[in-house]
Amino acid sequence: MSSIVVIDYGSQYTRLITRRLRELQVFSVIERPDVDVRTLEEHDARGVILSGGPQSVYAPGAPELPEGLLETRLPVLAICYGMHLLARALGGRVEASPSREYGKAVLSSYEGALFEGIEGEFVAWMSHGDSVVEPPPGFVATAATADTTIAAMEDRAARRYALQFHPEVRHTPKGIALLERFVAATDVARDWTPEQIVDTAVRDVRERVGDARVLLGISGGVDSSTLGLLLHRAIGERLVAVFVDHGLLRLGEAEEVERALRALGVDLTVIDASERFLDALEGVVDPEAKRKAIGRAFIEVFAAEAARVQDERGDIRYLAQGTLYPDVIESAGGHGAANIKSHHNVGGLPDDLAFELIEPFRTLFKDEVREVADILGMPKHLRDRHPFPGPGLAIRCLGEVTRERLEVLRRVDDVFISALREFGHYDDTWQALAVLTPLRSVGVMGDGRTYANTVALRAVTSVDGMTADWARLPHEFLATVSSRIVNAVPEVNRVVYDITSKPPGTIEWE
Known part of the structure; x- marks a missing residue:
């Protein structure tokens, strides 16, 4: 080409x-x-x-x-x-x-x-x-x-x-x-289209993999789900797709992803590994340590599942990941790039990894993956979901990650995202999220004093995630969301809105 x-x-x-x-x-x-x-x-x-x-x-x-x-x-x-x-x-x-x-x-x-x-x-x-x-x-x-x-x-x-x-x-x-x-x-061809991307990726996977099996860990996001569809097209039944429910997804997301992929023909094995991931995150507060702990846990789960499948069906040689170009850049995988943060599907892999890695999306941007998802038949409501990090809510839960704090964050996130859809702002933002901070503050509910959590809401506009601007959501909308959160989630009594662009900030807080 x-x-x-x-x-x-x-x-x-x-x-x-x-x-x-x-x-x-x-x-x-x-x-x-x-x-x-x-x-x-x-x-x-x-x-x-x-x-x-x-x-x-x-x-x-x-x-x-x-x-x-x-x-x-x-x-x-x-x-x-x-x-x-x-x-x-x-x-x-x-x-x-x-x-x-x-x-x-x-x-x-x-x-x-x-x-x-x-x-x-x-x-x-x-x-x-x-x-x-x-x-x-x-x-x-x-x-x-x-x-x-x-x-x-x-x-x-x-x-x-x-x-x-x-x-x-x-x-x-x-x-x-x-x-x-x-x-x-120049006389360069102008044929870099979604159809060409799919055809090239399918051909490259078939040429490299041959008759071998490929293990794919699906995290629930658009990237890994789309990769599952691509690999299913490329190698069919030789794809061993494992959906790891790490207990760090949004409200109802695990069930939704499972239904969609099965409906599109992907033979999916679902593993509830939530306890394992919570154990791995116990006492961990540093963002980089969280990402690497989650990355290690993913690989360990894959290795265990691979051993089981190998006993049943024979050897698995490859591990596929939905790594994107911005992931590589921010993990210092690009030329001259500074290390901004590790991504669980780029950093944190153990030296004794038993698989050969294949990353068909390593050169793609997020919007290109969405175009590929459309070609492969992913339903629009899943394809156009906002980007969601591989480490999930763990990096939106500042400080220690516990089951109780995750539950609070899930309910806050659900109120915010549901309101964005209700008021017609969801498609106007590239990504929106809630962050549970380690801050607690005094408040008043009814006639009583409260001392509860502070949550931050963040919404940005972007084209490819490389740069982003904070979304100018209407004040009336933010007031409505804030009121709904503190009334629906009693563990929260204060809501703030993040107005930082990227750069200097990153989209995620961790």
Whole structure:
């Protein structure tokens, strides 16, 4: 499959470049700056995008262009730091800017191949301290701002383009049009569709697995449930699907998932492991320790079930997981990514894991998984559920996880989610959740004093979970929900609403 390769120089936006290309139905992969030309050929690269990055090209040890890249004559789009690298490599001049640009800037002029057909005000998101002050031979400046005379440049004959700003972020509203024009300058196929994703994943699983059996642990979320449908299509009865009810799901969710998957033909084994997980979490309060304890418990349950199935049906070689691209990134599985948090299906796996891992969704974003679920026939009410973390309510129950605290959190969550559906706000939010905090406060109910729990409600809007903004739910709605919670859940007497975006916060509190 032809692709556009994104070279990651450590920008927080690198994955967004990949995401935007996929929106244009172009397959894209991310590689390190030291990638060799042979790897580009293996990716069938038809173009290369150089990402931004936090460093100056003059800093000691600053990453360089991939060796041999310019000799390939592949079309190149260089963004921010990538622009500085390209300019310097081809004979241009880069200097520290007298005035740094951070945030939105309006282009005072623009022209050239990438801007063809674009009209009106062009708002661009800037984040740079260096600037190109003299373009390389063959290049012409194609855009400027009040503070940056060369905000874009191009060598149209060589199909090399450079932007000082970030076209991939939503803060550059017309940026997707620039990416689309770069795609048009390449001969990459635009066939990255849900149907193609399913066909490719099914083929890859069949080629790798052969006649072997695959063990899949279904947690109840959209990702693992969709993977169950995909593997069922790929290998049929050789899929050993185990739904582990870890006692950390939302109200009534375990029963709903079981009914749906059985109705779609998945041969499902259900294991009630709630006591085992609660035992594993006893006394654990650190978020990372929770995630790793849950990950270990999952593997232990799978291993026990695998041994039972092997006794009955023969060897199981593979363990499948519904790991997604954002999981990999946040667990420092991507190039240059900082470790933000461990995910139970990425971190915490024991060194003596007895299975070979297969992760068909490792390069997919959440919305792509939903599109795959639609192709595979998952009912809409399950497919469009809000994302739910693998560790479940354990990471929404701050502090120690107990059966009693989980029950309080379930009832609060049910009131909140039910109200979102009732008032028509559920589909307007990307994810909504309740958090049981370790805080207790004084309150008044009737004529009596209370000393009870504080819960936090959180709802965000997003496209892919990589960035998110807090949802502006109506005050009247929040007041109604707060009243319902404190009346329906006597263990709670205070409700707060989280108005933190991502970044700086993450969507989940733990």
